[in-house]
Amino acid sequence: MDAALPFFQWMGALPMSQYFLSTVWSTPIVQVIHLVAIATFVGSVLIVDMRLLGVGLTETPLPKLARSAEPWLIGAFIVLLITGLPQLTSTALKQYYSPFFWWKMEAMLLALILMVTVRRRMTRTDEADLGPFWPKVVGITSIALWSAVIIGARLIGLL
Amino acid sequence: MPFQALFEWMNELPSSIALRQSLNAYPILLTLHVVSMAAFGGLIALLDLRLVGIGYQSVPVSKITERVFPWMFVGFFVSIVTGFLLAYSKPMTYFPNFYFWVKNGLMILAGLNAGLFHLTTEQSVKEWENDLVTPPAARFAGIASLVMWAGIIITGRMIAYSALVPQWWVDFTAN
Numbered sequence: 062m063d064a065a066l067p068f069f070q071w072m073g074a075l076p077m078s079q080y081f082l083s084t085v086w087s088t089p090i091v092q093v094i095h096l097v098a099i100a101t102f103v104g105s106v107l108i109v110d111m112r113l114l115g116v117g118l119t120e121t122p123l124p125k126l127a128r129s130a131e132p133w134l135i136g137a138f139i140v141l142l143i144t145g146l147p148q149l150t151s152t153a154l155k156q157y158y159s160p161f162f163w164w165k166m167e168a169m170l171l172a173l174i175l176m177v178t179v180r181r182r183m184t185r186t187d188e189a190d191l192g193p194f195w196p197k198v199v200g201i202t203s204i205a206l207w208s209a210v211i212i213g214a215r216l217i218g219l220l
Numbered sequence: 221m222p223f224q225a226l227f228e229w230m231n232e233l234p235s236s237i238a239l240r241q242s243l244n245a246y247p248i249l250l251t252l253h254v255v256s257m258a259a260f261g262g263l264i265a266l267l268d269l270r271l272v273g274i275g276y277q278s279v280p281v282s283k284i285t286e287r288v289f290p291w292m293f294v295g296f297f298v299s300i301v302t303g304f305l306l307a308y309s310k311p312m313t314y315f316p317n318f319y320f321w322v323k324n325g326l327m328i329l330a331g332l333n334a335g336l337f338h339l340t341t342e343q344s345v346k347e348w349e350n351d352l353v354t355p356p357a358a359r360f361a362g363i364a365s366l367v368m369w370a371g372i373i374i375t376g377r378m379i380a381y382s383a384l385v386p387q388w389w390v391d392f393t394a395n
Binding site for chain 1: 246250251255258259261265266275276278280287288291369370373374376378386
């Protein structure tokens, strides 16, 4: 990851980062919005993953449920990106040297790849064609990966 | 102040001291608290959005309360237990904390709102649960719940910012 160090140094030196750190309320305000968005995001992921696992809203057709969840999923993710960015740039070197930051980003990359490929196709397919096995694999993998993202995120600030 | 003796007593209990001195207990509890909060908060928001009538209209209300409630409760239970243990491990850190008390107050209000909804509006859920526009009482309960739970998450995070509190609280705790 040595090649990324200059990039992180550049982020930390941005006027935006300096301004962000110089104000008392910027960090907590952005953090609380980030956290509320996490709950919204997780709810819209979890309800579909639970459905894939065969629990929860099993009487609602999968494509219908996934479509209902989608605006909240995308909306919350955009808020997470917007509120995550200043937290990343203002503490760029802390993030760079934290193993949990890289853990979080790797888990998020895998979770997003799963979401926009296999999981997306699955939630748009007639369930009769899916069989009993693969939806469960995708559901549990999605839950595990997003849990790993949150665990890594929380530990950046602690350890 | 009320409760002070209770918190001072907890602070001296061997199990509180052991938890406080453990290197791993706090990060593990806090991480579990956040993961379970996200699961619980996310699922309750789903129900609230349906009650307000701005989301998940494809799902009847009673299906959410019947089929998702047990899972909400799992998240809630883990959040409550880990949250209690976090406070229990450092009673005298939490006791003077402004946001800790606001959060507790909001949780009581959220509980009352949920209980009231259950005893009144929810009794007739079968009559309106498929409506795209839900009854005013259901919308009110949903909005109140969204605001309160968002407030609980916000004040929960703000516990870490014990210096960013109103001046009257600083004066109040100094006495």
